[in-house]
Amino acid sequence: MRRGALGDRLLHAYTWLVIVWLSAPIAVMILFGFNDKQSKSNTTWQGFTLRWYAELFEISDLTVALRNSLVIALVSTVITVVLGTMLGLALGRHRFRAKGVTNFLVFAAISTPELVMGASLLSLFVSANVPRDANTVIIAHVLFSLSFVVVTVRARIVTLDLSLEEAARDLGATAWGTFRQVTLPSIMPAVMAGAMLSFALSIDDYVVTSFVNGSTVTFPLWIVGAVKTGIPPQVNVMGTLIFGVGVLIAVANAVVARRRA
């Protein structure tokens, strides 16, 4: 028994070690957003400042890139959630002829490497003479997020009690009324989870975007482009703010879910 307890304690410490390792770059990112750097490079600690928070939007093309990322994430999330929820409903609730093929397509979209997805989209756009801009980026982002929404919504729908909807219909609700007042509210947690996931996937994407962006620059693309000349501290600050908002939303979501349960 003693040996077991020691092993458990070692594993506990080890788990924390891995967590620290995983979090180390985040700490560095946050810390160097406060670095009062004098030279061009931001690699050594030179004192504390809030200057970069005050001058957050001083680099105009970085600000444009961040705004592009936010707009693209928002638009592609809306499209993804609508299409994904419909497809998830169809797959989770109904029997139809093309179901097998559709399931396969959904799985294929999840398992295609990002690089191949971006390369093949570019092949299509080049072959069909489609100009690359924010629209092609949105098309690509919907493509790689769609399956995640479908899978999340489908998983929720198959657990739902059909008799609730039947009761609504018996009480005279129309098909649309039943959907709006019974089905939609009960799948809402899955729809929201899918929405958050697709927003996160979109705002984070570099690989696929780099193929189809044309001259539209997003936040990750701008950062990679700036690696050679040095990352300005404003990037750290933006990363820190995105991190903070993301964690807040996740924690709030968990608290709400716990209250409901």
Added chain:
Amino acid sequence: MRRLTPYLLALPGWMWLAIFLVVPMVAMASVSLQTGNAYDGYAMTFSFSNYGDALGRYSTQLLRSLVYGALATAAMLLIGYPVAYWIAFKGGDRKSMYLFLLLLPFFVSFVLRTISWNFLLADNGILFGTLKDWGLLPDDFHVLATTLAVVGGLTYNFLPFMILPIYVALERVDPRVVEAAQDLYATRVGAFRRVVLPLSLPGVFAGVLMTFVPATADPINAQILGGTGNTMIGNNIQTEYLVNLDYPTASALSFTLMAVLLVGIFAYARALGTENVLEAAAR
């Protein structure tokens, strides 16, 4: 009308996947057989030799990507399994907190996390610079631009995708099964090897699948951490597409990469005795 409902619901998403996933694959297959140049355009000539040429030029990088992907996946398995094990069996009512902490990096952009490592590991940065100042490391010591940096970066970036599926599989294991094995005089190691490990294999399978494919095809870690001597196939595909505008070579390379990964996945599934790859991966 009711019979049409599923078709109407599925149609828009289905169209999106067909037009932007399937058609592009066909377009890429077609482009990969064309010849020409960036100025005059490319025309279909069924030039299968594009594949031979592309492979001839980039076989080193393709092989290197597979090796790096495999090394990183093995490292993730070794590092991640004990974590998943401990959280699943000993996490108690703090399980979700530990999982949340493991997922914390995902709130920071992938690119930014990788750059942070570049930053942490810089030759004269906060870590090695300090150690060099103290005389604990020789002045020419460096990690950036080595195999270790790239494989380490890949391991770091995809580790949670390895831990989560293993955790899910282990979480389903009934602790009483393990107790029963021990009651029947299995040692701790024996109970793990003959009971827990086999039950966790579907999770290991899913984890390997979820990490090996993206790690092998990832261009970012090699680009940011690898210097010039560690380019992976993803970097070559990007350069051929976006810088050289040599679409046929780039398409042939992308197809080869996908084919190699698919063959790898199926061979792996066969070796592990999993009957249905799709099913195991969907879990």
